[in-house]
Amino acid sequence: MDTVPPSLLDLTSFLLARTGRTARARLAARLAERDQRLWHLAVLAALADSGPQVQRELATRLAIDPSDLVKVLDDLTRAGQVERTRSTTDRRRIRVSLTTTGRTALADLLRQARAVQDEVLAPLDAEERAALHRLLLRLHRHPPASGTPTPGTPTPDTTTSDAPTPGHPTPDTPISEPGR
Amino acid sequence: MDTVPPSLLDLTSFLLARTGRTARARLAARLAERDQRLWHLAVLAALADSGPQVQRELATRLAIDPSDLVKVLDDLTRAGQVERTRSTTDRRRIRVSLTTTGRTALADLLRQARAVQDEVLAPLDAEERAALHRLLLRLHRHPPASGTPTPGTPTPDTTTSDAPTPGHPTPDTPISEPGR
DNA sequence: ACCAATGGTGGGTGATGACCCACTGATTTT
DNA sequence: AAAATCAGTGGGTCATCACCCACCATTGGT
Numbered sequence A, B: 001m002d003t004v005p006p007s008l009l010d011l012t013s014f015l016l017a018r019t020g021r022t023a024r025a026r027l028a029a030r031l032a033e034r035d036q037r038l039w040h041l042a043v044l045a046a047l048a049d050s051g052p053q054v055q056r057e058l059a060t061r062l063a064i065d066p067s068d069l070v071k072v073l074d075d076l077t078r079a080g081q082v083e084r085t086r087s088t089t090d091r092r093r094i095r096v097s098l099t100t101t102g103r104t105a106l107a108d109l110l111r112q113a114r115a116v117q118d119e120v121l122a123p124l125d126a127e128e129r130a131a132l133h134r135l136l137l138r139l140h141r142h143p144p145a146s147g148t149p150t151p152g153t154p155t156p157d158t159t160t161s162d163a164p165t166p167g168h169p170t171p172d173t174p175i176s177e178p179g180r
Numbered sequence C: 001a002c003c004a005a006t007g008g009t010g011g012g013t014g015a016t017g018a019c020c021c022a023c024t025g026a027t028t029t030t
Numbered sequence D: 001a002a003a004a005t006c007a008g009t010g011g012g013t014c015a016t017c018a019c020c021c022a023c024c025a026t027t028g029g030t
Helices: A012-033 A038-050 A055-062 A066-078 A100-120 A126-141 B012-033 B038-050 B055-062 B066-078 B100-120 B126-141
Strands: A082-086 A094-098 B082-086 B094-098
Touching (some): A012 A038, A012 A100, A012 B012, A012 B100, A012 B126, A038 A055, A038 A066, A038 A082, A038 A094, A038 A100, A066 A082, A094 A100, A100 B012, A126 B126, B012 B100, B038 B055, B038 B066, B038 B082, B038 B094, B038 B100, B055 B066, B055 B094, B066 B082, B094 B100
Antiparallel strands (some): A082 A094, B082 B094
8 A cells, every 4th residue: 555656755845844744743742732732832932042022023923923923922921931021111112021931841851852853764774864964955955946926825035944834925034933 | 043942852753843844834835835745755656655545554554543544535536646446356445546647646755855855955065965865764664662651653664775774675554754 | 302213022813734534446355 | 136345535633843923021222
């Protein structure tokens, strides 16, 4: 049984898609055990890296719909990992900041992520992993540029962004997009 | 701007997931222009590589639900790219074979796939692409093993030429899984 | 003070993808 | 020839996302 059609294995893009998919799936599954999802990790990471921020900033930075961010933050707040405090200067805004437990949680999630990574990258030795990481990082920074304007996919490409997900126009440079 | 949280960029698995996602999305978008989807490509490729087969074989090989395969084949048949003929020996079975136009279509799709690939891998030179391909291929053969039960797709093999890894036939495993 | 714009929410919507089950022919068993 | 089995279908279900819109609170003009 088996054999993946060789024609497909010749396509780097196919391999990329496939491995990426499994990596993602495994990570998601792992996080699910903690009742967290990819977006939760992304948000916590963003807060840890860039400090407390207003929701709107977070949303644009993560390229997530503000409306969806709300839900993620609801979860995180409920778990006591982030705190929402209204900005004193502009009471419309809400500053989101990491709590101590949030920081701990993040550390744990990152640990999980690395564990999954070790599983996925198991067949590679340290140097190879580093090489892979380097290559992927290069790809990451690069704007795929325009591509196929397919319905649903405007192909935006804004200068910097990296990867628009087809199907949805991605405005500017989003970030992570754990979700789909 | 953007700035993806650095913490995430440190995760190879994150980069993998992300680039893989965009690769997949772009390819899907491209195929969509031809009114085809990833599974269509996978099926055509499987038929081209392994010759005419009974649906059930195809399904297990591609790790697709038999029920879903039917729909894909319906499309391909409608487009005149494959032909379904009942097996003379066992009339329950249906042999699926590629038609000439199917072969042409496949060639076109693969061309599209490579085009997308060129866009995605743009920042890398030939050697780097080769290196990336090699690494991914290694990962591909590797059974993700346990961990998170990601059902679905096992791995392996294609005996094909391009593989860096010298000769090992391959065991077998499911294949592609454009989908899940 | 009034009005337009803005941040944040809540509540949907639509598309996609995997999975499942019941049903029909054909074949094999016994 | 009846029973069990199998290939192929058809018709759902469920879960996941990204996206959108109407709405409240709050501001910034002017």
